């Protein structure tokens with residue numbers, strides 16, 4: 001099955017676009033993070049992803065819901081048409097891997113994923129495949145994430161000690177996915193949790209979709225106190241808001257897998273950084289390949305060259321997707 005990197009993942013024989021970066025007539029969208037939020041005419045996604053996209057402003061698209069494990073026949077009018085199914089990816093609630101079956105070949109697109117069980121996303125299930133197209137954001141061995149419970153413990157301790165010093169603790173994280181994972185982990189606190197508007201709306205949607213959280217309150221600039229008596233969760237970009245500058249003696253923490261890098265807090269311009277990620281670490285990326293059973297692997301995002309090289313050293317046919325389909329020396333395409 002031919003697979004190309006052209007503004008997203010393109011399967012020309014099956015006439016399918018997976019997470020395209022530009023508006024398409026029909027697109028499969030793995031999850032509702034901003035890089036996938038284009039105004040496609042028709043979107044195939046899980047009901048949760050569709051609801052999140054609509055909440056985030058994708059109101060012009062026509063949504064076709066596909067539940068995990070259900071099969072979608074791409075073009076029933078033609079013989080040998082492709083079939084696809086969505087599988088939980090554990091990245092954010094409703095996030096999916098996409099399994100495409102065409103002419104007896106099974107291609108698995110990972111989307112963003114992690115294998116570690118989360119508090120606010122479905123458990124990942126990896127179907128078997130012949131070809132894998134996978135994200136490799138943290139595709140270097142030095143990225144090995146600590147246990148989430150350990151990180152939550154550190155975050156809670158930092159919030160408590162910040163409040164004890166009379167300062168206002170603020171956790172900077174994405175309003176979709178990371179925000180809800182943190183919220184779900186902030187259990188047994190003796191101080192309130194405030195959510196800025198985008199976090200608040202997304203948490204409410206997660207709750208409607210069946211996820212439980214500790215109690216939380218909406219932070220309303222101009223109404224809520226500027227000297228916090230609890231922890232505030234908001235997006236990193238909120239730091240540009242005037243209301244943020246009015247908060248009293250703010251201490252900030254950034255929550256990201258990149259916190260494992262030396263000098264991360266300095267780079268994120270925060271007081272501290274905690275290594276909480278919704279992506280797979282290096283060992284999980286390797287485990288994913290093994291679980292899929294595939295021998296042909298295309299990598300994308302982050303350390304795609306390095307991870308493909310490590311896979312080749314183990315005997316896999318592996319190549320960054322950006323190099324797939326390119327003409328090589330004798331005019332052949334670099335497909336396996």
Ligand SMILES: [Zn+2]
Nearest residue numbers: 031033091112
């Ligand atoms: Zn994502």
